[in-house]
Amino acid sequence: MKNRITFRGITILLLMGIMLTCTPKPYFFRNNYQDANRLLHETQNLNKEYFLKAHLQNGDVYILRDTWEIDTVQNLILGTGSRFDYNRNKISEGLLSVVLDSVVIFETNKMLEKTESKRIRALAILAGVDVAVGALCLTNPKACFGSCPTFYINGEDNFHFADAEGFSNAISPSMEYFDIDALNNSRIFSNTFSLTMKNEALESHMIRNLKLLAFPRSREQRIYQSPQNEFYRCENNYLLAEVNSPEGNDPFLLKFQDRKERFSLADPDNLSSKEEIILTFDKIEDRQDLGLLINFRQTLMTTYFIYSAMGYMGDEVGDIFATMETSSATKEQLENGIKKELGDIDIYVFDKSNGSWIHQGGFYETGPVAFNRQILPLKTTAEAASIKIKIILNKGLWRIDDLALTNIREKLQPKEILPCEVFNRDMPDAIAKEEINADDQYLISMSGSEYKFLFELPAAHDDYELFLYTKGYYLEWMRESWIKDKDLLKLRQMIVNPKKYLRLEAESYKEYEQTMEEQFWDSKIDTKNFSYYGT
Amino acid sequence: MARNIIILGILIALCSPGCKAPAYLPDAEEIGIHEFGSFVIIDLTEGSDIEGELIAVDDTALIVLSKEDENRIQSVPIARIKGFKLMYAQPKNYGWTIPVSALATLSHGFLLVFTAPVNIIVTSGVTARGANAFTYNDGDITMEEIKMFARFPQGLPPDIEVANLK
Known part of the structure; x- marks a missing residue:
């Protein structure tokens, strides 16, 4: 009887664990901004740095890593990254500057971190239970x-x-x-x-x-x-x-x-x-x-x-x-x-x-x-x-x-x-x-x-x-x-x-x-x- | 019941490599610097599904570039769309954990009657969740929001010859 209760308990705990750790929850990490002011205003107070994509009228895109900044005096975006044409062939790479007026839309992306942690945690708990049961059976x-x-x-x-x-x-x-x-x-x-x-x-x-x-x-x-x-x-x-x-x-x-x-x-x-x-x-x-x-x-x-x-x-x-x-x-x-x-x-x-x-x-x-x-x-x-x-x-x-x-x-x-x-x-x-x-x-x-x-x-x-x-x-x-x-x-x-x-x-x-x-x-x-x- | 659980596990294990995303999608850590649009699978009200890179979205249609069909561009009227699934990064494949953890329960003796189904349920759940981790469907985001995942979120640039898109 005790064995039955124990294993029912383990089953319920594991299922609860899976439900808690793996509840489907889409990641929301991307935003678009039509102008530089909104971009500056909405991202400057955030602790996390953002990747920035500046999409140009002609279909080219600048992809800047998390070191970009906006120079409001010269009306430029400065940062390190790459420029791609509309077919996404790389045109240039390194320290880049983009004229703000040439950008039709800005796109920011938050870095997704520890996306697998919940699933790995669930598998780790399962492996722990398996090892414990295996050890019990061995002994x-x-x-x-x-x-x-x-x-x-x-x-x-x-x-x-x-x-x-x-x-x-x-x-x-x-x-x-x-x-x-x-x-x-x-x-x-x-x-x-x-x-x-x-x-x-x-x-x-x-x-x-x-x-x-x-x-x-x-x-x-x-x-x-x-x-x-x-x-x-x-x-x-x-x-x-x-x-x-x-x-x-x-x-x-x-x-x-x-x-x-x-x-x-x-x-x-x-x-x-x-x-x-x-x-x-x-x-x-x-x-x-x-x-x-x-x-x-x-x-x-x-x-x-x-x-x-x-x-x-x-x-x-x-x-x-x-x-x-x-x-x-x-x-x-x-x-x-x-x-x-x-x-x-x-x-x-x-x-x-x-x-x-x-x-x-x-x-x-x-x-x-x-x-x-x-x-x-x-x-x-x-x-x-x-x-x-x-x-x-x-x-x-x-x-x-x-x-x-x-x-x-x-x-x-x-x-x-x-x-x-x-x-x-x-x-x-x-x-x-x-x-x-x-x-x-x-x-x-x-x-x-x-x-x-x-x-x-x-x-x-x-x-x-x-x-x-x-x-x-x-x-x-x-x-x-x-x-x-x-x-x-x-x-x-x-x-x-x-x-x-x-x-x-x-x-x-x-x-x-x-x-x-x-x-x-x-x-x-x-x-x-x-x-x-x-x- | 136990048989159903095992069949479910086998199906998920078999399906998970087949449900792989196209190779051009980035790993989750590189989403922010990926230059292409996301991969979209469109379920139409009539006819077979359309899938490919999401190029642009306008008020009436989605522009999709089929990577496997000689870079054929298709314009899909929004009115004909029943639903969609959007993949923006490579999913993690945990399918291997289903047979491995089920086999590991052989060391549990007759207790495997309890532990094998638990292992299959958990690993199947993890595999299914892993396969859908970097995915949106029409219940998650609107047609307006899907624009952000196109190669050209601003819409198709006017000077581009669509036939030249790769």
Whole structure:
């Protein structure tokens, strides 16, 4: 919404600027005088000197520059200039004198100054706005180029408030996969639910399937999804008590699900450097079947790698993607090289009995736009009302909103709900509905497209916890500016030796990260009411 | 709407070089020392337009020297004139800014949906204004005032053989 208001504002301002600066207004700069007295009288008090043309009876003309004067004693005009005949051939040039009586008409001309200033001002303002928007997009590509389909419960929201983003890693047909995202929806009071899908990027989105996974819930319960896409009905919520992290011991940023995120900057020497955070939870009333809840998303680091990889491919991007489609080895290297090196958000629980950290599993979801709300069932049972958890994560890669503990009550199977109606820009679209509900077809969403899906919920229960299931892939549009970045050796290094690449690329990334992260943080809008985002 | 804006921009960009003034007209800074008359395009009540250098204006007719038609002199009765356009200096051509600024918005990602039309509107406006900057039409000045922009504002000199005018 804010983006829309901003750009409407820019449009109105620019149009007003054009109207103000370019109002058509003829220049009036010329006058004729039949006699020398009037000429003298009407021009002598003016500050601006005038060019003078003295037209003679025979058609000749004297053109005097701004140094002319009238000698009333000798009845002459004196000045520097040129004389032309009636066909305007030059007769003489230099210091000239003209007998006043031979002149039939005098013509004065004011010098037109700064005639282009208004138009240049308008173009300068436009160029300034263009550069500012370009700089914004350079520092925050996600804001301008997005990536993968974004989903909104409230269709008016912008990408800052995306509720889900689909299959972010599927950048080619062979990399197609399904993705499940918690919608973290508020209480539902009707038996219908709508979701808006936007293509906010220079990409083509191919969506094979889209459906809701619904779970009935009561007021005291929430249903969470594990990284392995298992679903758990949970109760209770234990907030974080203490934190020990590189930046200090204040648990404030990680304690509440309030969209105030904790993130760090990348290591300037190595983009795969890790950091650790120790968490303490206390006052745990029920020590059985604990699960760690996390609300997280990525920074723009992975976006940088995707765009860099496309750039390195340069004008061979088509050939390389074709190779990728036919070679599973290449695809696997591309998928797992850097991802494996960057790693998950790894979770450990401290075992007091032997003084060691026990690995519990990890979280990983690509995408810097929508938050992911997930749960990791802990293998270790708390021995007391307090428990210590360690998380190890790649520096500069993750944004974490909050961490909490909950009690897992049971594992659930979802009820799948297909869209009952599809709207394309507010118009029912039967073809889109058929495509999205058929397993062997794709709904193709081009840049700027917007589809609204309507779902009919089972009427038996009042409220549901909803998750979005999407399956498909997307094709990034090659940008002209990327082609000049072609560097196949670097691409090879990125795929074959990601460890070395992440070390050598650190300096370039830090330049990008500095402005990108500031921009992203500054552009966050935290005035919106997020009352339904409670745990 | 967006398509109309783009078409408008393309038309203005294409038209602007074609709408160029004749080469003999001076730059804006040299209007005061230009020895020839302004360029006039006369829209007649009947027949095709007449255009050329404005030589003189009298009570009943405009004398026009067609530069492209072997210096043919034409006397155009005022009664037959529906309207006119007078150009007294070379217009500035900003047509190039339309495609250049539209292309520049490619760096704006999907925001170009907003910025490209704004760029086209602004640059089209500037181009159109620039093309008409040094122009009068019959709504701006009267037939009496147009005399000042003739080669001979005093009227055609009596001793001149019209056929010899160049």
